[in-house]
Amino acid sequence: MAERDKQPSSDTVASEEASADFATTVERLEQLVERLESGELSLEGSLAAFEQGVHLTRDAQRRLDEAELRVRTLIEGPDGGVDFDSFSAPPGEDDDLER
Template sequence: MPRKQVAVTSDAQPDFEAAMVELEALVQRMESGELSLEGSLQEFERGVQLTRICQEALKAAEQRVKLLASDGQERDFPPQEDA
């Protein structure tokens, strides 16, 4: 099944889902080995930007969850255990 292509202009910051789709496509292009050194560097730079966007979105979601805790108390998330 083909992945959804997301066009993102330089003016708009993608939302979490769009950033993840773009990041996945970027990784595939880099793993193909067909990019030039300059192209790889540009893709890497964009990947760093997308990663930061995703991290910020996750941090904001975590803050919202803390505020909406069932008893109204702010809590830290417990560390995840490897399954």
């Protein structure tokens, strides 16, 4: 049981999160919720799973925010076609996600 409670290091989690797509992030969150709800984890394992879930949730929210910005920048061109305008997130908007 102790082997199952072990969590990857935060460096490993961060690199995995960077390469995961949104669907994978949501799937991993669902798996964490199932593990937490099962009641089979120790207190330490539950805390580690919760912490990992918080990181995944923040990553998913960041991805949703970026997608929303892309959708908002969609404009219709003069020929009726759809073009993307480049955008940059306003400075400081993601600051609260780092906490």
